[in-house]
Amino acid sequence: MTPDPASPPPPAPSQPTIEPSPAWSGNALFWWLHAGGWGGVFLVNYFSALANGKPAEYWTVLLAVATTGFLGTLGLRYLLRACADRSPVRVAMLMIVPVLVIAAAMALAYKLVTDLDWCRQCLPFTRFGYFTYTISQLYVLVGWTSLYLVMTTWRKLRMQTEAALAATAMAHQAQLKMLRYQLNPHFLFNTLNAISTLVLDRDNATANRMVQGLSAFLRHSLDNDPMQRVTLKQELDAIGLYLDIEKTRFADRLRVEVEIEPACWSALLPSLLLQPLVENAIKYAVARRVEGGTIGLRAAREGERLLLSVLDDGPGWPALDHGGAPPDTAPRGNRVGLANTRDRLRVLYGERQRFDIRNREEGGFIVTMTLPFEAGGAPRE
Template sequence: MNWNSLIEDRNRFFWILHTAGWLGFAFIHFLGSLLHDLRDIFVIIIFLNAYAGWLLTIPLRYVYRKAWNLTPGKIVIVIIVCSYVVGVLWRVVANINYWEIYKHGFRPDFWLMYTQNSIWFFYIILSWSVLYFGIKYYQMLQKEKQNVLQANTVAHQAQLKMLRYQLNPHFLFNTLNAISTLIMVKDNKTANGMVTKLSEFLRYTLDKDPMKKVNLATEFKALQLYLDIEKVRFEERLQVNFVLDDDCKEALVPSMILQPIVENAIKYAIAVQEDGGTIDIHCKHFGNDLLLEVADNGPGAEIKNGNLHRENGVGLANTRERLQALYGENFALVVSNNRPQGVKVNMRMPYEVSEES
C-alpha cells in the first residue's frame, strides 16, 4: 500500500481513521464487558453504541470545517458545545439500546433519565474532536513542510537552470569578446570596468541563496550590472528605462527574478532589430500585491493563453516554477502583446517588506 497517497487523500484518510477509531472503541468496550460476565446480547449493544457514535460524529466533521477559520477562542467554544450536544444525543441512543434490548423494553419514570451519565460520553466526543483538529493541524503542518521542501528543491533546480541559462558559452563569449576588443583598441578603462561589472554580477548570482528574498533595490542593482555588460555589445541600440516607486525599494522579491525575463527581451527584441529597441521595467505597489512589468518594443511573438511559444525558451518557465514554489497559488505571471508592438510580461506577487526595514 502507498501510505503517502493514502495520507494525501484527506477524505479517504478521514474515513479510514474514523471507522478504525470506532471499531477500536467497540473492541475495548467489549474487553471491558468480559470482566462483568454480561450476557452475549451485550455485544450487540456495544456494536450499536459504536455505530451510533460513528454516525453522530460525521456531522461534526462538516461543522468543524466551517469553524476552521475562526479565532482559536471561538473554535474552542464550538468544540465544547458540539461535543456536549453530540455526547448527550449519543447517551440517549445508548440508553435506548440498553433498555430496549438488554432490559427488554424498560421505561424510566422520567424522560431526563435518558440523558443520565452523559458526561462520560461528552468526554469521548470531546476526545474525538480534539483528535480531529490535531490530525488536521498535523496534516496542514506536513503540507507546509512539503511545500517548503518542494520550494527548496525547485528553487535550487531553478538556480542551476538560471546559471546555465545565464552563463552559457554564448553569453561569456560575447562578453569576453567585447572585453578583448576594448583591450585591442586600448580602451583599458572601459575594459577594466566591464571586467569589474562581470565579476560583481557573477558573484551576485553565485552568492545569493535562491530561497532567500532580496529587496527590490538590490535586485535592480544586480540587473543593472547585467545590463551594463550587454550595453557594451549593443551600445546605443539598447535603451532601458527603470520606474521604481519609492515604496517598492524595500519590497522583497526572489533573487534574480527579473534577469531571465530581461535576457529574453534582449535576445528576442533587441538583438533581432537593426536599430535595437527599448526595455521598460516598472514596479508598483497595489494593495497587498507587488506588481512588476517588463516590456519591450520588439517584433513581438506568438502568445497563447498567456504563454510565449518560442523554441528553447526556458526563462519564463523557470520564473513561473520559482514563483509557484515560493507563493503557491498567490502569484500571477502573464505574457501579453505590448502596444504598439513588442511583448509585455507582468508579474504579481505578495507585497512583503523585511522586518528590519
Template sequence: MNWRQLFEDRNRFFWVLQLTGWIGYALIQYIASLTQETRDIYVIIVALGAYAGFLLTIPLRYLYQRIWNVRPWWLAIIVLFASLCVAALWAVIDNATNWEIYQFGYRPINPFMYFNHTVAKLYIILSWSGLYFVIKYYQMLQDEKQKALTAVSMAHQSQLKMLRYQLNPHFLFNTLNAISTLILVEESKAANKMMSRLSDFLRFSLDNEPIKRITLAREIEVLMLYLDIEKVRFEERLQVRTDISDDAAKALVPSMFLQPIIENSIKYAIAKLESQGIIEIKAWVANETLHVQISDNGPEVYTPETETKSVQRQSGGVGLSNTKERLKALYGKQYYFNLSANNPTGCIVDIQIPWQVV
C-alpha cells in the first residue's frame, strides 16, 4: 500500500492519525517529565492517560460526522459541550489511575486542582477537535478541486462527442435534404425558417462553453431548435409535449445535457414507430431538488418480465452514458439518473440534481 492509497481511504487515514497522534502525545508528556523528579512508574501513568484520550476521542469522530451539516453556531456549541464532557471524564480517569498506581501516600486532588486538570484536558480535546475539522475541510476542498478538474475534462470530452454528432454527415444531410425539398416545392418561407433554426442550433453548439451552466428555460429553448429540425424528417410522426414549472425553468443545468437523451429517444423510439411518436419533457422542483423526466412511447412493450429488455438502449446509447458521466463529474453523489420502462410502451429517463439558481 502506497501513501496515495492511504490518503484516499479516509477511514484508514483517520486511524493512522489517531494512533500516531496519541503516541506522540504520550512521548511529549514523558519527555516533559524528565526535567522533574518522578518515579519510574510514571511511564505507565503517561501511557494510560494517552490510551484514555485515544479511546475517549473516538466517539467524538462519529458525533462530528452526524452534526457536520448543522448551522455553524450550533456546531460550535455542540463541539464545545462535547469536548468539555470528554475532558471532565478524562480528568476523572486520570485521577483514578493515579490513585490506584500511587496508592501509598497519595491523596485525591482537591476540587480546585481537579478544575485546573479538566481545563488542561479541555485544551487538548479542543485541539484534537480543531485538527479533525481542519483535516476534514481540507479533504472536502481537495474533493471539490478534483471534482472540478474531472468536470472540466469530462465536459470537454462531452463537447467533442456532441460536436461529432452535431456535425454528423447523416444529420446534416437529412436536414439539408429536407430544406432542399421545401425549396423544390416552393415552400421558401418554411425552408428559410429551417435554415435559420439549423444555424442557431449549430452556433449555440459551437460557441457555448462546455462547462457553462444555463437556465433550464434556455436549455429547453435550444432543445426545441433541434426538435424542430427533426420534425421536418418525421413530420406528424413526432409530437413534443413540455411541462416545466416556473421554479424549474429558473434552475441552472449543464449546457445541452438533455440533447443526447432526446437523440436517444428519436433513434430508438420515434424512428421505429409507424404511428405518431410522442416525447414528453417534464420538470419540477421538490425538496431543493430539480426533477427532470423525459419519456417516449417507443415500440417496446412494458411487462415486468421484459423491462430489462426495454432499457437495453442504455447500453447502446453513447449519449446516455456520456450524460451520466457529466452529471457524476459535476455533482458527485448528489445526482440521480435512471432509465426505466414506460407504461404501456417506451422508456422514461429520470434525472435529479440539486436545484440551483442564479
C-alpha cells in the first residue's frame, strides 16, 4: 500500500499581522516610571537631608534639582533612541558627555536656587561642595541610563521572541494545511474517467450516483477546516463517502471490514487522516487484482493511547521483507501518502505518536498509528 504523487500544494496562507508590543518609552508606563523615579529621588534626598540637619526649606533646592534631572533625562531618552542600532559599548561612550552636561545642569540649578536666598542655610560650606554635588548626581543619571537601556533591550528581545513564536506558529499551520490539502489527483482522474465511461455506456443512473458521491466527498474535504480535528465517527463517515465512489467503480471487488471498539468512536484525530491510506490500499490491493481485495479499518484503545490500523490482503510491499528503506526514501510514486500521513502526525503530536508499516504474515500490508487518546470537542490542530 503506497501512494501516488500528490497534487501541488495550495497557495501559502496569508500571514497574520504581528502586532508589536507598544514601546514602553512612548506610553504611559514610561511616564509613570520616569515621574515616579525622579519623585523617589526627590523624597529620598529630602528625608536624608532632614536626617543630616538640613532645614525644612531644603525641599526647594531638591525640587529644582529633581526637575532639572527630569527634563534633562527626557532629552537623554531621545539621544538613546537615536543610538538604538549601535553597540552597547558605543552607546556608553556617546552618553558620557550628555550625562556630564545634565549633572552640571543639576548642580547649576542647586546654585541658582541657593543664590536666590530661598534657602541661604542650604549653601555648601566650600566651592568644592558644588563639585562633589555634581559627582553625586552622576550616580542617579548613570542608574537612569542603565535602567532605560535594560528595559529597551528587554522590550526588543520580547518583540523578537513574539515574532519568532508567531512565525513558528504560522509555519506550523502552513505545514499542516499543505499536508492536509495534498489530495491525490489520480483519484479525481480515475473517478472522472469512470463517470465518462458510464455516460458513454448510457448508464446514467450509476453515473449520476457517482457524481453525487464525488460532490459530497469534495464538499466535505474542501469545506472542512484543515486545522480542525474530528471524531473517529466523523472521520469514518467521510471515508464512507470516499468508499461509496470507489464501490461504484469496483462493485463486489472492493470489500470493507470495520472493527471499532465502542470507546473509540468519540476519539479525536486529524481530519481525513485515513483517506490517503485507504486510497493506497485500493490502488495496490484492489485495483491491480481481478478478484479485488479487502480493506480493514480498526481502532482500539490501550490506556491513554488510540491505535488506528488500515490494512489489506493484497501483495504487500516486497521491499519491506528485504530490509527496504522507509517511505520517504522510496521512489516518488511510492512515498507521498505514507510520508504525508506520518508528517502530519509528527507535526501535530511530536514524540507522542508512532507510525508503523509492515507486511502482514497472512499476506497484505498494514499501517498502524498510535496517537494520544483525546475525546470530547474538536480542538484545533
